[in-house]
Amino acid sequence: MIWLIVVGLVMGAGTLGVASWAEQERTAAVAHTMGLVTFSLYSLFFSITTRDERRTAFSLDTFSDRTFNLATVASVLTLILATVLGPLQKLLETTSLDVQQWLICICVALSIIVVSEVRKAIRRRAAPAAPAAAESPTEG
Numbered sequence: 001m002i003w004l005i006v007v008g009l010v011m012g013a014g015t016l017g018v019a020s021w022a023e024q025e026r027t028a029a030v031a032h033t034m035g036l037v038t039f040s041l042y043s044l045f046f047s048i049t050t051r052d053e054r055r056t057a058f059s060l061d062t063f064s065d066r067t068f069n070l071a072t073v074a075s076v077l078t079l080i081l082a083t084v085l086g087p088l089q090k091l092l093e094t095t096s097l098d099v100q101q102w103l104i105c106i107c108v109a110l111s112i113i114v115v116s117e118v119r120k121a122i123r124r125r126a127a128p129a130a131p132a133a134a135e136s137p138t139e140g
Contacts, residue, residue, distance in 0.1 A: 032095075033083055037083065054124055055120070083095070083097055
């Protein structure tokens with residue numbers, strides 16, 4: 001439960017931070033779009049990093065599931081289309097983003113991978129100690 005709260009806080013703070021910055025530096029439409037893109041990328045990156053609770057997302061096994069890969073590609077394409085395709089822009093009230101704006105959204109959303117990988121590293125270090133402690137009483 002605490003982990004989900006941490007994830008929600010990271011995603012919420014990052015999304016609101018990007019949207020707030022964009023509203024001050026650009027327009028409300030750009031801020032709305034950057035908020036949508038950042039939150040969507042957070043969700044996408046989180047789905048990649050949580051495919052396995054202990055193993056790093058930086059392995060070849062991460063993309064070994066064809067169905068997951070197709071869903072990921074579909075998500076990315078849908079997100080891009082939401083910012084460039086007129087009917088979707090009108091429906092979602094989005095606008096086109098330039099490369100710098102996309103990079104800001106991507107970089108901020110990548111923070112969820114960092115947070116998740118730190119948690120996994122801590123859990124991996126703690127995991128070997130737990131079985132050894134459980135075996136100690138039975139050995140004596």
